[in-house]
Amino acid sequence: MHITVIGSGYVGTTIAACFADLGHDVTAIDIDEEIVETLNDGQSPISEPGLEDLLETHAGNRLEATTSYDAVPESDVTFLAIGTPSNDDGSIDLGALEAAAEATGEAVADKDERHLVVIKSTVTPPSIETVLEPAVHRGADGNENIEVGMNPEFLREGSAVSDFLSPDKLVFGASSEWGTNRLHAVFEPLLEDHDAHVVETDPQTASMIKYANNAFLASKISLVNDLGNICKEFGLDAYEVMEAIGLDDRISEQFLRSGVGWGGSCFPKDVNAIIAAAREEDYDPAVLEATVEVNDRQPERMLELLEDHVDLEGARIAVLGLAFKPQTDDIRNSRAIPMIELLKERGSEIVAYDPVAVEPMQERFPDIEYAASAADALDGADGTVVVTDWDEFATLDEEFDTMATPVVVDGRRIIEPRDGITYEGLTW
Ligand code: UDX
Numbered sequence: 001m002h003i004t005v006i007g008s009g010y011v012g013t014t015i016a017a018c019f020a021d022l023g024h025d026v027t028a029i030d031i032d033e034e035i036v037e038t039l040n041d042g043q044s045p046i047s048e049p050g051l052e053d054l055l056e057t058h059a060g061n062r063l064e065a066t067t068s069y070d071a072v073p074e075s076d077v078t079f080l081a082i083g084t085p086s087n088d089d090g091s092i093d094l095g096a097l098e099a100a101a102e103a104t105g106e107a108v109a110d111k112d113e114r115h116l117v118v119i120k121s122t123v124t125p126p127s128i129e130t131v132l133e134p135a136v137h138r139g140a141d142g143n144e145n146i147e148v149g150m151n152p153e154f155l156r157e158g159s160a161v162s163d164f165l166s167p168d169k170l171v172f173g174a175s176s177e178w179g180t181n182r183l184h185a186v187f188e189p190l191l192e193d194h195d196a197h198v199v200e201t202d203p204q205t206a207s208m209i210k211y212a213n214n215a216f217l218a219s220k221i222s223l224v225n226d227l228g229n230i231c232k233e234f235g236l237d238a239y240e241v242m243e244a245i246g247l248d249d250r251i252s253e254q255f256l257r258s259g260v261g262w263g264g265s266c267f268p269k270d271v272n273a274i275i276a277a278a279r280e281e282d283y284d285p286a287v288l289e290a291t292v293e294v295n296d297r298q299p300e301r302m303l304e305l306l307e308d309h310v311d312l313e314g315a316r317i318a319v320l321g322l323a324f325k326p327q328t329d330d331i332r333n334s335r336a337i338p339m340i341e342l343l344k345e346r347g348s349e350i351v352a353y354d355p356v357a358v359e360p361m362q363e364r365f366p367d368i369e370y371a372a373s374a375a376d377a378l379d380g381a382d383g384t385v386v387v388t389d390w391d392e393f394a395t396l397d398e399e400f401d402t403m404a405t406p407v408v409v410d411g412r413r414i415i416e417p418r419d420g421i422t423y424e425g426l427t428w
Contacts, residue, residue: 001025001185004075006100008035008065010046010160010265011120011153012081016065017051018164020058022189027064027071039065047329050161072107073115077182079151080104081120090272091280097121098135105139108146116174116182118149122270124211124277125204149174150203151183152210157264158327165190169197173206211274215288218267220255222294228258228427229301238427239413258427260302260387260411261295263324263333268292298426299338302385302409303346305424309407310383312346316404318377319343321388321412322354322361329356331364335411336387340365343385353377355390375399383407389414 001024005016008030016028016039030036038045042059044052055063064071072078082097101117108115117136119128133148140146150173155163170191172183180200184191191198199209228238238258246253262268271288278285306312324334331337336352340361343350350368352361358370371377374393378384379402386393389412396415400406406421417423 001077002027002071002075003186004029004072004078005081005120006030006069006072006078006104007081007083007121008032008039008045009081009083010048010157011155012079013039013045013055014048014051014155014160014164015079015081015120015153016063017054017058018161019186020061020063021054021165022187023062024186024189025062026058027066027075029066029069029071031067033067036065036067039063048160049158049327054161069103069107072104073111075115077116077118077186078104078108079118079120081153084121084123084269084273086269086272089276091276092124092127092269092273094123094127094131097123098131101132101135102139105136105141105143105146107139109140109143111143111145114145114147114178116147116149116179118151118183119203119207120151120153122152122210122266122273123150123207124273125207126277126280128203128207147174147176147179148203149179149183150206152206152213154210154213157330158325166194167196169199171199171201171206171209173201173203175202211270214266214270215274215291217255218262218271218295219287219291221258221262222291224256224258225261225298225427226290226294232425232427236428237425240428257413259298259389259413260335260339260426261298263335264330265332268295268333296338298411299335299342302339302411302426303342305426306383306385306407306409308424309422310405312343312348314347314349315382316349316351316380317343318371318374318381318384318403319350319352320354320374320377320384320386320393321390322352323357323388323390326388326390329354329360331357331360334387336361337364339385339387340368344368351377351381354388355392375402378403380404383409386410386412386415388412 004027006029020026042056082100085093174180231238242256322336353371378399381403393414400421409424411426
């Protein structure tokens with residue numbers, strides 16, 4: 001098949017490279033000439049394991065990048081993978097996606113065969129009918145050959161390529177049998193080798209599945225953090241409790257790690273967007289609101305634990321970990337951001353370290369100190385907060401002996417407590 005992918009951001013680049021790897025001819029379309037050039041050179045605009053290899057193999061062969069929409073009408077299906085950032089009130093900003101949807105419609109306005117436009121971006125269910133379908137049809141000037149479908153993406157940063165190539169499930173949201181069949185044809189090479197569940201549904205339900213999935217996982221972590229905070233108050237170990245409840249198949253052992261909370265580009269954006277969309281319908285989603293509230297509280301709780309041992313005014317505090325999770329330099333909604341803000345409010349002198357995410361954080365907080373290693377950050381510090389569970393933090397040991405006062409508050413259960421350090425786990 002010939003597939004056009006509009007948008008070469010995180011999701012767009014990954015799916016374009018993976019579709020090429022499945023054997024399709026792919027045209028990746030982006031307005032950013034620099035990204036187009038990077039892709040055509042076989043390089044990756046983002047850091048993601050396995051992605052550069054795929055681009056190197058397929059660029060110039062099955063994968064071509066361009067700024068022009070000319071290939072759209074010649075293709076069999078078009079995927080829209082444009083970012084949907086948050087407005088200030090948490091609601092979804094569809095501006096860029098709506099413009100791309102209309103431009104895609106314009107490109108296929110004269111097409112005589114049927115054409116499927118698939119939304120890959122995460123969009124709220126009502127916006128499919130009220131904003132995106134109208135945008136495509138407006139662009140296509142009412143051409144009845146054009147159908148809009150929805151195929152949400154569940155890939156995680158750091159394992160995006162393998163998540164795409166071996167998914168648990170594929171969700172096909174289409175409004176006709178033809179649309180469903182076309183999505184089957186796109187994923188057929190993957191399904192030949194891989195036994196994934198295929199969910200066939202309508203576009204709005206497909207979009208709700210994505211929100212429910214992310215909201216469920218974010219809420220699971222917040223619930224675990226709520227229970228973990230209670231464990232800590234009782235002097236109990238939340239990890240021992242969660243290991244036991246994880247034995248129940250209905251709960252599963254995954255996503256039970258309590259700590260400083262969830263961040264990243266998806267959970268915060270999607271939970272806030274579905275809350276805002278629910279409020280639009282005059283429904284207050286109490287559990288989801290609490291999910292966000294518990295997440296917002298965890299960095300503050302860490303500092304309260306630190307304050308039991310150190311007066312934060314003027315104290316030198318090492319922040320270990322800036323990325324929102326290990327194996328990425330992404331700091332979007334990282335818990336390190338509220339942590340640094342809270343420490344600044346308390347008048348602490350901050351020294352931060354991360355194996356890969358120092359540069360983006362320097363842009364955000366140019367006025368704090370950054371260390372070249374965890375050891376340097378700890379040297380002379382009055383206390384430390386561990387925010388990201390990088391493996392290298394697990395091997396820290398005598399580095400703690402160089403601290404002025406060796407107080408460690410661990411937000412990810414990554415440090416081994418031992419004699420000679422004052423250790424506080426956030427929920428254990
Ligand atoms: C997530 C979803 O997993 C993915 O399906 C969706 O497409 C995009 O959002 P991602 O943001 O890459 O993926 O990260 P993920 O690995 O899910 O972790 C999210 C956050 O939860 C991280 O900040 C992580 O530290 C935190 N987390 C995860 C916990 O605090 N405890 C856990 O047990 C698991």
